[in-house]
Amino acid sequence: MSITKNLNHLYRNISNDIVVVAVSKTKPNEDILEAYNSGHKSFGENKVQELIEKHNALPKDIEWHFIGHLQRNKVKNIIKFIHLIHSVDSYKLLNEINKRAKNENRVVDCLIQVKIATEENKYGFNFEEIDDVINFSKNLKHINVKGFMGMSTLTNDNNIINNEFSKLQNIFKNYKSKTLNILSMGMSNDYNLAIENGSNMIRLGSIIFGKRN
Numbered sequence: 001m002s003i004t005k006n007l008n009h010l011y012r013n014i015s016n017d018i019v020v021v022a023v024s025k026t027k028p029n030e031d032i033l034e035a036y037n038s039g040h041k042s043f044g045e046n047k048v049q050e051l052i053e054k055h056n057a058l059p060k061d062i063e064w065h066f067i068g069h070l071q072r073n074k075v076k077n078i079i080k081f082i083h084l085i086h087s088v089d090s091y092k093l094l095n096e097i098n099k100r101a102k103n104e105n106r107v108v109d110c111l112i113q114v115k116i117a118t119e120e121n122k123y124g125f126n127f128e129e130i131d132d133v134i135n136f137s138k139n140l141k142h143i144n145v146k147g148f149m150g151m152s153t154l155t156n157d158n159n160i161i162n163n164e165f166s167k168l169q170n171i172f173k174n175y176k177s178k179t180l181n182i183l184s185m186g187m188s189n190d191y192n193l194a195i196e197n198g199s200n201m202i203r204l205g206s207i208i209f210g211k212r213n
């Protein structure tokens with residue numbers, strides 16, 4: 001199937017209040033342009049260098065989402081144009097984004113990444129830390145915390161995934177407001193479960209662009 005067909009198929013099957021971030025990491029610019037020309041505007045990348053190259057080469061009205069672990073020393077390279085950073089996982093990163101955003105005279109939208117998977121090496125804050133992180137962020141004038149992002153455990157066991165998504169949905173419900181209103185959960189293999197658990201932003205790569213090598 002073509003990228004356009006994949007997107008059309010997807011849009012027929014999900015409600016139109018759900019934002020689809022097309023995860024284009026490792027995929028060439030032609031693939032992104034095909035999606036763009038079919039009307040899609042939101043793309044996600046997880047490597048700073050790759051994101052910058054794509055941003056430079058592609059239409060300027062693309063909304064770029066950063067979804068990978070972000071190193072502090074690279075924040076300055078994307079701060080001018082980034083649309084939403086999904087992967088804020090430390091206080092130091094919050095401070096750095098705030099500082100660089102201030103230099104650019106902008107307020108940057110961010111999501112707090114929450115560690116919902118049991119796997120050892122997943123980034124993100126623990127549930128117990130969220131309250132402090134939210135309060136801390138309120139003092140950062142150049143950061144707008146728009147919500148939360150979570151990644152489930154890589155497993156075929158839907159009960160485990162469901163349980164993890166449901167915990168993050170509960171956190172989201174506690175903090176949800178007019179301005180904090182994004183719940184980014186769900187990838188190609190688990191987006192239906194994520195939507196059942198209140199996700200309103202899904203990050204889809206392989207189901208749109210095909211498998212990555």
Ligand SMILES: *Cc1c(COP(=O)(O)O)cnc(C)c1O
Pocket residue numbers: 023025046067068151186187188189203204205206207
């Ligand atoms: C790669 C990636 C995705 C998309 O993964 P697919 O399984 O191809 O849909 C979503 N979110 C993050 C954080 C990723 O790194």
